Amino acid sequence: MLEFKFDTQLLIEGTGLDEDAINDYFTNNFKGDCLLAVGDDELIKIHYHTNEPWKVLEYCASLGEIYDVVIENMERQEQGLQG
Secondary structure, rough: OOOEEEEEEEEEOOOOOHHHHHHHHHHHOOOOEEEEEOOOOOOOEEEEEEEOHHHHHHHHHOEEEEEEEEEHHHHHHHHOOOO
């Protein structure tokens, strides 16, 4: 059993995006692991394992437009099922 079962990935498009501030917000406010928040001030790629992907979506949507959203259940994948 995985500690954090949802692999959450998305892109944020906006202005004045700050990957360091986003990393800090995730670290201080969300439970999860495998955080990747990289990009520039107009586009950030997010990858994060969590049990509460809706919180990630809500926060990221507050920063700009989100798209290419993928949320996969890694426990299902581990069992050979579609994620």
